[in-house]
Amino acid sequence: MNSPNPTHNAHAQSWVTSANVAGCDFPIQNLPFSVFRRAGSNEAFRGGVAIGDQVIDMAQVARTACLDGLAQAAAENCARPALNDFFAMGPKAWKALRHSLFELLEKAFYGPKVDALRGCLIPQSEVEFTVPTAMGDYTDFYTSIDHARNIGKMIRPDDPVSSNFQWMPIAYHGRVSSIGVSGQSFRRPMGQAMPPGASAPVYGPCARLDYELELGVYIGQGNAQGEPIALADAEPHIFGICLLNDWSARDIQFWEMAPLGPFLGKNFCTTISPWIVTMEALEPYRQAWNRPANEPQPLAYLDSPANRAQGALDISLEVLLETDKLRAEGKGPARLSGTSFKHQYWSVAQMVTHHTMGGCNLRSGDLLGSGTISGPGEGEAGAMIELTYGGSKPMPLGNGETRGFLQDGDAVILRGWCEKPGYARIGFGESKGTILPAIGK
Amino acid sequence: MNSPNPTHNAHAQSWVTSANVAGCDFPIQNLPFSVFRRAGSNEAFRGGVAIGDQVIDMAQVARTACLDGLAQAAAENCARPALNDFFAMGPKAWKALRHSLFELLEKAFYGPKVDALRGCLIPQSEVEFTVPTAMGDYTDFYTSIDHARNIGKMIRPDDPVSSNFQWMPIAYHGRVSSIGVSGQSFRRPMGQAMPPGASAPVYGPCARLDYELELGVYIGQGNAQGEPIALADAEPHIFGICLLNDWSARDIQFWEMAPLGPFLGKNFCTTISPWIVTMEALEPYRQAWNRPANEPQPLAYLDSPANRAQGALDISLEVLLETDKLRAEGKGPARLSGTSFKHQYWSVAQMVTHHTMGGCNLRSGDLLGSGTISGPGEGEAGAMIELTYGGSKPMPLGNGETRGFLQDGDAVILRGWCEKPGYARIGFGESKGTILPAIGK
Numbered sequence A, B: 001m002n003s004p005n006p007t008h009n010a011h012a013q014s015w016v017t018s019a020n021v022a023g024c025d026f027p028i029q030n031l032p033f034s035v036f037r038r039a040g041s042n043e044a045f046r047g048g049v050a051i052g053d054q055v056i057d058m059a060q061v062a063r064t065a066c067l068d069g070l071a072q073a074a075a076e077n078c079a080r081p082a083l084n085d086f087f088a089m090g091p092k093a094w095k096a097l098r099h100s101l102f103e104l105l106e107k108a109f110y111g112p113k114v115d116a117l118r119g120c121l122i123p124q125s126e127v128e129f130t131v132p133t134a135m136g137d138y139t140d141f142y143t144s145i146d147h148a149r150n151i152g153k154m155i156r157p158d159d160p161v162s163s164n165f166q167w168m169p170i171a172y173h174g175r176v177s178s179i180g181v182s183g184q185s186f187r188r189p190m191g192q193a194m195p196p197g198a199s200a201p202v203y204g205p206c207a208r209l210d211y212e213l214e215l216g217v218y219i220g221q222g223n224a225q226g227e228p229i230a231l232a233d234a235e236p237h238i239f240g241i242c243l244l245n246d247w248s249a250r251d252i253q254f255w256e257m258a259p260l261g262p263f264l265g266k267n268f269c270t271t272i273s274p275w276i277v278t279m280e281a282l283e284p285y286r287q288a289w290n291r292p293a294n295e296p297q298p299l300a301y302l303d304s305p306a307n308r309a310q311g312a313l314d315i316s317l318e319v320l321l322e323t324d325k326l327r328a329e330g331k332g333p334a335r336l337s338g339t340s341f342k343h344q345y346w347s348v349a350q351m352v353t354h355h356t357m358g359g360c361n362l363r364s365g366d367l368l369g370s371g372t373i374s375g376p377g378e379g380e381a382g383a384m385i386e387l388t389y390g391g392s393k394p395m396p397l398g399n400g401e402t403r404g405f406l407q408d409g410d411a412v413i414l415r416g417w418c419e420k421p422g423y424a425r426i427g428f429g430e431s432k433g434t435i436l437p438a439i440g441k
Helices: A058-063 A069-078 A084-088 A091-105 A112-118 A145-155 A231-237 A250-256 A279-285 A305-310 A324-328 A348-356 B058-063 B069-078 B084-088 B091-105 B112-118 B145-155 B231-237 B250-256 B279-285 B305-310 B324-328 B348-356
Strands: A033-038 A046-051 A054-057 A121-123 A127-130 A138-142 A170-173 A179-181 A184-187 A190-193 A202-205 A213-219 A238-245 A270-272 A316-322 A334-340 A367-369 A411-418 A426-436 B033-038 B046-051 B054-057 B121-123 B127-130 B138-142 B170-173 B179-181 B184-187 B190-193 B202-205 B213-219 B238-245 B270-272 B316-322 B334-340 B367-369 B411-418 B426-436
Touching: A046 A058, A046 A069, A054 A058, A058 A069, A069 A084, A069 A091, A084 A091, A091 A112, A091 A279, A170 A348, A170 B170, A179 A184, A190 A250, A213 A316, A213 A348, A231 A238, A231 A348, A238 A279, A238 A348, A238 A411, A238 A426, A270 A426, A279 A411, A316 A324, A348 A367, B046 B058, B046 B069, B054 B058, B058 B069, B069 B084, B069 B091, B084 B091, B091 B112, B091 B279, B170 B348, B179 B184, B190 B250, B213 B316, B213 B348, B231 B238, B231 B348, B238 B279, B238 B348, B238 B411, B238 B426, B270 B426, B279 B411, B316 B324, B348 B367
Parallel strands: A138 A367, A179 A270, A184 A426, B138 B367, B179 B270, B184 B426
Antiparallel strands: A033 A046, A033 A127, A046 A054, A054 A121, A138 A170, A190 A202, A213 A238, A213 A367, A238 A270, A316 A334, A316 A411, A411 A426, B033 B046, B033 B127, B046 B054, B054 B121, B138 B170, B190 B202, B213 B238, B213 B367, B238 B270, B316 B334, B316 B411, B411 B426
């Protein structure tokens, strides 16, 4: 039997006291990674680890004498402006660094190493973040059957879920260049749309701007071209998970997407949270996934007892909307929906295995989007088009406003966290993006 | 009136005598760019320019005193292991370098600078190439109406060309990680396919492996997110063009591609030619494109008199097939088809403008695939699935062999060139890729 993982000990507390406050996203049991610098400065971006309301500056850590061996080598790779080299070191190095930081941050620990580490802390309120890897490719999956069903009913009422959905984690390649971190603003896209009944498309600002609640999965170590990653080997290739908003221009998307898939309807912007929560921190929140016996069972290459027993992740998720009017009224954001990642039809390991099965190579720092995460219940849909039935039933925001689709000035905030009895609650921080008026307006 | 471009002078010859041989792809009027090193060495990759059967080593050029000013600065950026920084300098720098090299390479030129340049030549037979840019994103278009019609007839006989095709250059994002240069081999992909009439998919080696004849378009200077490139401004953003083989696993592709487009059917491998022919070298081969009056005319953002007058490029293209049997017989490759890029429905400038219209940012060194290039006539199709009507009418190769789809050991060779009276013939070299037995076989 494995000895229990000390970083999962719910009773552990840190001398960084803000980490011990109930409801804090970044207790000592989390220790997620980002890339940051002091806000507004010309400093080099470098890796950071969250503890409470502080960032541990990994470039500074690498220069001190508070780590040894593999943990020190890992810290040195974290000091770079992108985390690819750290990810490429693999799970042993990730664990060495995370466990060393955990030990040094624990309340009971003291001495010169703690003093050194204290000198590496910067308040999160004083930093700005950037995309944490030099990302070679970004792939967006489509793995929520509730989302597929909700959307499919609008497009193909007779056959809502396409026949391949239950046989494979469907995916398409997305755009890397327009991925930004939480806090960003972007212009409403211009585009072509075909109005119902029209004989020619119209060109203008997107009229059906939407968000998609997703998680982003970072690839740790990659694979060589022509050498697929078997399901049994997939987990150690995954470094961690962030929040991801796959902004979608529905009118543009639906006109362009047959036969080759979404393009301009998606590639104008994608917003990720800056913090990557490690798979090690998420381990206590793994659970079995359920494939009803009357549904197709996965083909052998996508199936294993371990994946069935541990493939799902119970990550609670929530979408909030800030509007100009709510801001003017001094009110907080309105809650649009909430669900859990545990309902997803395919696991992250299955995504990795399917992606590489034909020989495609993943590289360290690549990002996989989970696809929109919608749950089975009312109010669990991860996109406005589902919540409002294609805009036909606008949602009340509680202050007299309603939304069918998003308006200029709206900001969408994604939040995520894990909690269960006997374990510390850990959080993802947030992904927030704000819509500016259309290009040229 | 502009003075004629000296690099288009058909009578110019070089003291590199192999460049003056009739039929040579790389006369002094071409001067395409690549990234290379001595074959089998551990040297750093660096930029190279082709002249005859030689490569001009740009790292060596940058160290000599044979260039000045902007041309020297450009050469210094070409000396790096990727051409992104050179591309980002823009058309003035590209032209300064190309014209300086042209002058120094001309037959009549002599003196110490020519001696210095002579010391920078390496025979092409002694080098190996790599992907010439650190590619941020790769987008594959779908812009041949003959290809769309040929494929569409097989999938949707009642409505072969999807209704959006004539309104926009359709595209989807492709995979960067699996792009390789000519000379590469790759394993036949494994994958899921749904046999006709079956109720469950099968997993196994791709049974319908195909190629697609395409051109690759390199982005020179990019654009900021949210700032589209207008059609009138698009041309200077394009650096040049290469050959591109978009290998396709048809059985895998057709089962997976609804509703989000091709994924594993394409992302196992893409093969490009190492040489990028500049837009300046291609200028004499521009011509008007023809949009019949009874077809939809482009929306205003995709239309301009200049684009109509000059948007098409008459690039002759050819596909050849080498087989194990042809090799054993000592025979050269069999010709599968040939056509010209001039038939394409959308121009490269229209691709750039449409891509950025919604706010998506292109970056220096990004690659756009043209989509399969099929011409209107018999034998002008750019993929085997079209030439053989989905494999039902296998093609004879002239030695008793036939092919419906590609077999292990087959090598597909793409070639391209431009010629017209009064101008020097220029060529693209070739893109060659060889199929190895399936993964795990």
